[in-house]
Structure formats: C-alpha cells, structure tokens
Amino acid sequence: VSGERMAAEMREQPDVLARLLERRESSVSGLRRVLPDDLRGIVLVARGSSDHAAVYGRYVIEAASGFPVALAAPSLHTLYRVRGRYEGYLAVAVSQSGRTPEIVTVLKRLIEAGACGIAVSNEADSPLVEAAAAALHLDAGPEDAVPATKTFSAQLAAFCFLAEALGQPPWQAADWKMVPEAVRSVLDDPGRAAEAAGRIGSSPGLLCVGRGYLFGIALEAALKLKETTSLLAEGFSAADLRHGPIAVVQRDFPVVTMRAEGPAAADMEELTDLLRERRADVIEIGPDCGELPFPAGLPEPLAAFPVVVRAQQLAYELALLRNIDPDRPEGLTKVTPTT
C-alpha cells in the first residue's frame, strides 16, 4: 500500500519520544560530562530535515545557555578547506544515518580545529558516532520511508536535552510528560489533515510560516510538502515573510501558519490578519484552535512536537490526494551523498 511506511513511522512517534524521555536525565548528565570547561559558543552541523531540527536546536540552546549558536556552512570545510578556530566550541553534528559523508567530514574538521564533537544519530555504530566525543542515540528504530518523521521528532528532543545540559531551558521538567500524549492526540485525528489537504488541492504553491521556536518547524513542514507532493512549498519566519516574500500571497493562496501559546503568539496573530486581508487561504495549526488543532497547555518550545506531526499528516494526505507514494518520492534517496 502506498505510504504504508511513512504512516507506520509517524505512528511510532509517541513511543519513540517516551523511550527518549525515559533516559532524559542520564542523557543530560552524560552530555554535561563532555562539555568544554571554557565554553565559548556552539555550532550545529546538519543537512536537510536534520538541518531544520538544528534551526529549532539553535533557538532552544541559545535560550537556555545564552551562548551564540551558529549553523555550520559545510562547504567552508569540505570545498574551501578553511583552517577553523573552534577552541572552546561545542560542535553538534546531526545525521539520521550517521553516514552522510559531508556531515562526518565537517565534524572531523571542526574537532581538528579545536571543537568538542557530539553526534546525534539514529545509528549507534555509525562513522559520525565514532568521530565524536559523545553521542546522543535517537533509538527510533529503522526509518525506511524517504521523508524523515520519527527521527525528526527525536532530533528535536535531542536538542532539548542539549539545551538542558547547557543551561536553564524555557520549560519545566514536568512539562515533558504532556508531549507524547499531545503527539498521540494529533495522530488520532487524521481527518482534519485530509480536509486541509483537500483545500490545498492542486495549488502549485504554498507557504508555511512560524516564528521563534516554530520557525524551524515551518521550514521542515515546507520540506516535507516539497518532498512528498512536489508542491512549491517554502517556509518562513513571520518576520521574514513581511520583508518582501509576502508579495507572492495572492487571493486563495494557501498558507499554513503555526502558532503556540507564548511570546510569539501575538506576532503570528498579527501576521495571520495580514494574510487574511490579502485573501490568503490560511490553514492554521494552533493550540485547541485552527484547522489543525493540537492540545493546549504546552510551553511554546515543546509545542513543536505536535505541530510538526500536524505538518507530517498534511504532507502525507496531500501526497495520497495527488497520487504520489510518499514513501518513495520520485528521484529521491534516503542517504544523500554530498561533498
């Protein structure tokens, strides 16, 4: 059956997250043991979906630690062979397979340049894990569908654990227990995603918009939609969208907006009003509200988990509607060789 693997892997997410949360405290203390004494900054190394998890990670880590977080530009290390100055830096490399040659090479180069390397991977024995001083194993089980789903959620959790290891995160330990249940509740309600997919229909394009902690999720939602449906979907922060790209939003143009309870909510509401003035077809992912609701009560950063599952559902349903097999979109492979 078309899309069987992606659907099954999406459904595993509450269990994958619950398993990771069982070893949250030991993961956090394990990470703390390898941190540089005189930490100067953090750099994240990733591509594709993992890179969008890293954008999320960039926010939660800086919010918790106060340290600037950079996203590595791999070509500086692979193509241009820059001699880096990474003493006192923590380098966190993220790859589902742990075998993407570019990511392994960049982590090795940053370690040579003085960084302490950490691997986040779904493969305990991968080259990426071998290269690192410590690893966070996602333990999500094999992921066979081309679009990453359960490993993406697990990567978000890994970045939250890193944030906890590095400082005071913008959530309480007790908030975690709501997360697997919120994800399960969304998974139990696929009908609304099918309805929203019907509204997008054969539109050639779509925008996904978030802000702050949900910006990386908007990027990931757009990538999922591109990969599985060939739709021209682009992700934006609400602030960037206002700076020009909003020009593409004409009457009936579909825009997926992501809102949680917290400091970014007012800005998202204001943007949503602006989109409605332009007569966009707004599909809102919101706390107990909007076309694609998720359970209210989560702190803004942790709302990312149910929000991304709503986006996965939308991509999945739209692929089926467009008669595309989301497990194996044409011309894509699971591990992408890049230099």
Add this chain to the structure above:
Amino acid sequence: VSGERMAAEMREQPDVLARLLERRESSVSGLRRVLPDDLRGIVLVARGSSDHAAVYGRYVIEAASGFPVALAAPSLHTLYRVRGRYEGYLAVAVSQSGRTPEIVTVLKRLIEAGACGIAVSNEADSPLVEAAAAALHLDAGPEDAVPATKTFSAQLAAFCFLAEALGQPPWQAADWKMVPEAVRSVLDDPGRAAEAAGRIGSSPGLLCVGRGYLFGIALEAALKLKETTSLLAEGFSAADLRHGPIAVVQRDFPVVTMRAEGPAAADMEELTDLLRERRADVIEIGPDCGELPFPAGLPEPLAAFPVVVRAQQLAYELALLRNIDPDRPEGLTKVTPTT
C-alpha cells in the same frame, strides 16, 4: 515610467562600488581598531536582503578568519528576552536604512551582553550607527525602489572589508579592480536577461541555486524575483537541493544556476547535469558562459557582484513582462517594522 527607479539604482552600482573601493584600506584599518582583543566569534544581525548579504558575509568572514560566524535569531532577543553571553564576540548589524527597529534592538541587546557592535548602513546618522562602536557607511546614495539593489552590492563589499580586517581573505587586493568593470559589463548587456525572462514567462515557480560563496546570492535572487514578480522563487544551495527539494523540479521547470570559477564549480556542474536529466529549463549565470554570462577571471567570492546584478536584471525584466511596477510591488514598503 514603471521600474525607472530600480533601473537607475541598478545602473549606479559600478560607481557605488568604485567609491567604496577608494576607501577600502581606511575602512579595513578603521574596523581593525575596534576589534575585541580576545575575539571568540562573530554574529551577524539582519533581515530581508541584508540577511542574504549576511549569508554571503558569513562565508567570506569565516574563510578569512577561521572563526565560527552565527546569524542572529532576532526573536531570541526581542520576544524571548534571552540573557546573552556575547563577551569577546563581534556583532555586525546590517540595515539599509539603519532604522529597522528590530535590528537596532537586537544590536543593543548583544552589546549589553558583551559584544562589540558594528553597524553597516546606508545612513550615516541612523539609530543603528549611534548604537555601534564603529560603522561602515555604504555611501550608496538614496535608494527609493522597494527592491534593494545598489545597497545590496555595497553590503557585499562591506562584508568583504570585514573579512579583510579579520584575516586573510580568499582573494588578492589587486582582484578588486576587476569588480566595478565586471558589473558594468553585465549592466551593458540587458538583452540576455530579457530573453531569459521570456523563457520563464508565466511559470508559477522557479528555483535559484548556488553553492558556497554564491549561496547567499541564490537566496537574494529568489527574494528579488518574489518581491518584483510574485513568482514562487526559492533559493537553495546545491547540496540542500539534492536533499529532497529537487522533487519539485519537473519537465520545463525553470532553475537559475549560479557558477563561478573556483572550488564550488564542479559541484554546480554536477547539479546542472542532474537538473538537465530531469528536463528542467536551466538558466545559467556563468563566467563567460551560460544564458547570463559575466566576465571570467574573478575569484569565486568576488564573482558574487556581477552574479547578483544578473539576478537583479532578471527580476526587473520579468516584472516588466508581467506588467508589474518593480519600484513599488503591491503591499510592500521599504522599511519593514518587525518586533
């Protein structure tokens, strides 16, 4: 006449660059005087077109200095009020007007958190310049058209000067003299851009692809096209495009590729072959080659100047073809208030 201002501002670019280059050495030594003694890293603060100049800056600064370069996430400082740890960091804020409230606020917050602040602006007396320890004045003259053109080129040059102040850049001082001439040569040949615009015609979407030093230029090209023509244009690095988004490229889909002479050329050629296999309509910006050629002989980072002017021409011609006034795209303003 529609597009008169954008056209005039584009034509000023060789003079704007020549003027900046006349005071290159004094700008570089001025910057060196304010650098922190124990530099730990660099963070860039920008939105919109300036943010794409910052992506370019991120590459040239890290290539020259070896230090990690982060792009600031403004909401961490404006919405979430994170207490930053930026001692020993250089914070470079870029805003054409120097009056974007968000950018001014973020620079002030980073300075409070310990950073040394530098302003890059086209306004010598702006709030951004007042907040900073030193400023690089673009001196590009008033820019009235909504799409930034001459201030974008000037921002690229400013980032190059910063790279020179911070280390050994991947070009020679003598290479600069080719830059204004290369830009002028492109401006003297608008006909090919009009032809390429004709090929794009009424396509709903388009991708722009670069790698390494030209990645930020691909992002800027896509933004110019979105702003001026409402086309769904998205910018990618060649490496990211392979990781899934290539799924959107179907037969006859227009893709603008950017290639210069240097380490990234082979990767761009390989990607171009892949796009042609998918029967994309490839519009190449290349050194003495492709649909939109520019003069060969420039080092890869400095090729960004004529390449972005090719992209500006394409956006301008496509706007005219679509009967849109590129000076004042509907619903956009020059200074965007964001919080």
